[in-house]
Amino acid sequence: GPANADIERMIKRFEKYGPCLFTYLEHPGVMPDNNAAEREIRPFVVQRKISGNFISPEVMKIYSNHMSLYRTCKRNNVNFEEVIIPLLKGDTNEVLRLLGLLKSKPPPC
Template identity: 30%
Template structure:
């Protein structure tokens, strides 16, 4: 409790500008402090549980290729084409996570001898 009061002293609320209505904006450090206090248990979970990633960049990387495809061609031509594209990207992503050769895995998939079962 004492730490929270000390943090509040170091990061005071921003005063409301004259003539402005509504809630005053907080500073970025104050917003970060509030978020860390609110999510105290989940912030450092990755230190105790090795299965929890440090960040969520992997999820962002997974969807990036789809967004690039949409930007380059404007869109995918059909729903079926989008499904096929996602299925291939998912397969490649899984192979990479298993530390296997992408080329070998694709070749085996075309020969109907899949590496992943």
């Protein structure tokens, strides 16, 4: 069976994080599990398994950033291709506006 130290560690964790386990009961729209988050990272895990790993940490970071942007676009019903052009031009405000994170286009400087 579990050692006393293991049981004590579990009790301490529950005392610390226990209230967070039931957040979904108090806040409508909060899911009781992390399945959505797991599904979001699945394409990344599949790619890593297919290729064996990434060539370098830099390539992994680039892939992660692209996948994050792609998934954000998909989740917000935004055409990924429409976001790429302002992104490559460095127009952060336009990217945020397209993603619905900036409500109006700022006036030109």
